[in-house]
Amino acid sequence: MGLRYRAVIFDLDGVLWDGEPLYHEAFNIVLEPLGHRVSDEDYVNVIGHGVEEAWEWMRERFQLKDAPRRFLQSYDTAVLRLLARPLQPLPGVAPLIEELKRRGVALGVASSSLRQWVDATLRGLGLDSTFGAVVSASEVQHSKPAPDVYLLTAHRLGVNPTACLALEDTATGIAAAKAAGMFALQVRAASTALPPLPNADLVIQDYSQFDLSLLDGAVSGR
Known part of the structure; x- marks a missing residue:
């Protein structure tokens, strides 16, 4: 019998x-010269x-007196400079893949980030040749929590959205995956992990808890 979920996004x-933390740092690179500092409590509002x-x-x-678009170029420059540093995947990502x-x-991959940041x-991370489809917010009309980025990723993979399992860490991401008809799993492995989200189908603390029988539909959501 075939797998219940034929794609993981x-x-x-x-x-x-x-x-x-890198994006948080980039905000402060742009805003500190203006006399502002983004705290941890501030940053959680934009994750x-x-x-x-x-x-x-x-x-x-x-x-701020200027419109948001006034800051986008300097923020993009800061992010790309920081992304040039050595990066590491979360523990357990490589063996799971x-x-x-x-x-x-x-x-x-279905990301709310801009394409140049995703690439x-x-x-x-050394994962640039790993995925069959990579979709960013730059390629869709509506970002998360709209389902667009997930629907386009599934389309490019050639897999029905209902046969996709999505791994997310935020409420907007979980909402986007579920709106696309996918099984939405919250991963709480990052330093900025949110509390368990009530709309997630399943929550894991780290990748050691990823049960591969999920692919068969053997593990039900909560």
């Missing part, structure tokens, strides 16, 4: 690697959102 930041939404939140939080590939499971991150 990963979010990027907070799922494949502990990326949120999982697209870059323009995040900068709109920053504009309101710090009463190898096992999924061995079982013939299609692999994809730079996957190169830095």
Whole structure:
């Protein structure tokens, strides 16, 4: 009998690697010269959102006079400079990917980040030739929590969305995956992990808890 889930689609930041601290640092690189500092409590409000939404939140939080688009170029420069540093996947990611590939499971990435950040991150992680489809917020009309990025990833993999298992770390990501008709699994392995999300079909603390029988549909959601 074939697998219940024939594709696994990963979010990027907070799922494949502990990326949120880097984006947090980039916000401060841009804002500290203006006399502002983004605290941990501030930053949690933008995790999982697209870059323009995040900068709109920053504009309101710090009463910035300029429109969010005024900061996008300097933020992009800061992010890409930071992404040039050595990057490491979260523990357990590499062996899980190898096992999924061995079982013939299609692999994809569906990210709210910009395409240039996604590509730079996957190169830095040594995963740039790993996935059959990589889709970013740059390629869809509506970012998460809309399902667009997941639907396009499934389409490019040639797999029905209902036969896809999505790995996410944020409420917007879980909502996007479920809106696409996918089984949505919350991974809490990153340093910025959110509390267990009530709309996730299943929650794991790290990749040691990923049960491969999920692929057969043998593990039910909560």
